Amino acid sequence: MTSPLDHVAEIAALLAATDIDCLELTGPAGHLRLRRGGEPEVTAGGTGDEPLSEDETVAMPSPGFGIFLRVHPLHEMPLVRSGDSVAAGQVLGFLKIGPLLIPVPAPRDGVVSDIVAHDGTLVGFGDTLFRFSPQP
Amino acid sequence: MIEILSQTALATVQDIGRFGALRWGVGTAGAMDRMALVCGNLLLGNEEGAAAIEAQVFPFELRFDADCAFALTGADCAATLDGVPLPPWSAAKTRSGAVLRLGLPVSGKWRGARAYLCVAGGIDVPIALGSRSTQLRGAIGGLEGRALKQGDRLPLVPSIAGSPGPLEIGLVPPALAMPLEVDGCAAVRVLPAAEYDCFTQASRDALWSASWKITPQSDRYGFRLAGPNLEPLAPMEMRSHGIVPGVIQVPHGGQPIVQMCDAQPSGGYPKIGTVIEADLWRLGQAPIGSSVRFIETDWDGALAAGDETRNWLAEVRRLLDLYRTRSLGR
Numbered sequence: 001m002t003s004p005l006d007h008v009a010e011i012a013a014l015l016a017a018t019d020i021d022c023l024e025l026t027g028p029a030g031h032l033r034l035r036r037g038g039e040p041e042v043t044a045g046g047t048g049d050e051p052l053s054e055d056e057t058v059a060m061p062s063p064g065f066g067i068f069l070r071v072h073p074l075h076e077m078p079l080v081r082s083g084d085s086v087a088a089g090q091v092l093g094f095l096k097i098g099p100l101l102i103p104v105p106a107p108r109d110g111v112v113s114d115i116v117a118h119d120g121t122l123v124g125f126g127d128t129l130f131r132f133s134p135q136p
Numbered sequence: 137m138i139e140i141l142s143q144t145a146l147a148t149v150q151d152i153g154r155f156g157a158l159r160w161g162v163g164t165a166g167a168m169d170r171m172a173l174v175c176g177n178l179l180l181g182n183e184e185g186a187a188a189i190e191a192q193v194f195p196f197e198l199r200f201d202a203d204c205a206f207a208l209t210g211a212d213c214a215a216t217l218d219g220v221p222l223p224p225w226s227a228a229k230t231r232s233g234a235v236l237r238l239g240l241p242v243s244g245k246w247r248g249a250r251a252y253l254c255v256a257g258g259i260d261v262p263i264a265l266g267s268r269s270t271q272l273r274g275a276i277g278g279l280e281g282r283a284l285k286q287g288d289r290l291p292l293v294p295s296i297a298g299s300p301g302p303l304e305i306g307l308v309p310p311a312l313a314m315p316l317e318v319d320g321c322a323a324v325r326v327l328p329a330a331e332y333d334c335f336t337q338a339s340r341d342a343l344w345s346a347s348w349k350i351t352p353q354s355d356r357y358g359f360r361l362a363g364p365n366l367e368p369l370a371p372m373e374m375r376s377h378g379i380v381p382g383v384i385q386v387p388h389g390g391q392p393i394v395q396m397c398d399a400q401p402s403g404g405y406p407k408i409g410t411v412i413e414a415d416l417w418r419l420g421q422a423p424i425g426s427s428v429r430f431i432e433t434d435w436d437g438a439l440a441a442g443d444e445t446r447n448w449l450a451e452v453r454r455l456l457d458l459y460r461t462r463s464l465g466r
Binding site: 072073074075076087091097098099100101102103 | 212220223224225226242244245246304305306307308309312313448451452455456459
């Protein structure tokens with residue numbers, strides 16, 4: 001199978017005929033982001049994971065589309081606050097799609113350094129929800 | 137296998153209920169909160185009415201003796217699996233040997249009284265008269281026709297090949313998705329019943345305007361309510377006749393009784409109303425000591441309420457199927 005990175009122009013032409021403003025693809029061949037009115041961004045060879053920045057935090061992208069919830073609908077208190085230490089797999093938030101609540105788990109042990117997405121707002125695939133400092 | 141670890145009381149195996157046996161004097165039994173039972177089973181890809189554990193006295197603790205998936209719905213009991221908190225109304229996978237603990241129901245934005253533990257495949261107890269539900273009065277169904285006790289071991293139905301499979305996600309509880317309150321008090325819709333017109337006007341008004349407190353003499357058989365006395369226009373003596381869960385009877389003392397899932401199939405008290413079938417799950421979750429309000433409805437209103445819950449469940453089913461397809465496609 002060929003890589004989508006070899007077909008950027010074709011994909012862009014297909015997208016131009018739709019209402020889609022942004023397309024992101026992540027795969028073994030790299031990371032592609034096409035934005036209406038923008039230049040294609042291609043990161044070849046990577047997995048799309050952002051490298052550690054100077055403050056050694058990574059962006060935690062949304063696993064999908066939905067309304068981001070920091071608080072379970074039955075509860076009053078948010079699941080995590082900035083600065084909280086969390087364990088791998090611990091639920092940090094939910095994506096609400098109609099009646100479904102999709103948990104967003106911590107990718108590994110670490111500290112939630114910032115909560116980027118606002119509670120109750122619509123987020124798309126790949127939008128940054130949290131910034132996260134993995135435990136070394 | 138699941139092993140019950142806590143010294144428990146009143147926890148039973150319940151499915152969607154036993155239908156078609158009323159003519160032999162056998163009541164329906166089944167989950168007091170059918171919405172919670174169905175939601176748990178939908179998350180797991182089970183048959184919607186598969187048998188689960190209904191717990192109503194906490195803390196409640198059990199151990200899984202096999203790798204399996206389970207779903208917790210109903211009352212939010214701040215559950216933990218080997219000490220790790222679990223979100224309410226969600227499904228998870230577990231390893232053999234893990235201990236699930238349900239604490240006291242949490243008073244959050246909605247407080248329930250009964251928690252449901254569904255497991256992938258369902259709880260495997262013998263089917264009696266078409267159902268696995270425990271019928272305590274007749275000592276049939278469930279595990280040996282009785283409530284669960286410490287040390288009981290419950291087998292699981294092997295998951296059927298080709299069944300949709302569990303999803304490790306959660307649901308918004310139907311009590312939040314379809315809230316029903318009057319003046320901040322939980323409410324259920326009620327149809328005036330056969331003897332409604334035989335009560336004084338003041339009593340009929342009180343039925344709709346009073347807060348009815350759920351007394352400690354309330355269980356799976358029926359809820360005894362406390363509120364203003366409901367007085368008949370003239371004393372009524374009736375022969376026993378068929379009754380169903382939801383019927384609100386008024387004994388001589390004037391304090392009403394709502395028949396619930398383990399209701400006997402006949403009774404002779406006058407009936408002032410009937411909680412509609414579509415709202416029985418709401419009443420089934422009302423804790424002892426809390427109050428409920430009755431909202432008058434009619435035949436069309438009762439059918440529309442049934443459609444609303446069915447449509448909500450259909451949407452849950454549709455979105456779970458979509459999500460499942462997408463997850464498998466990855």
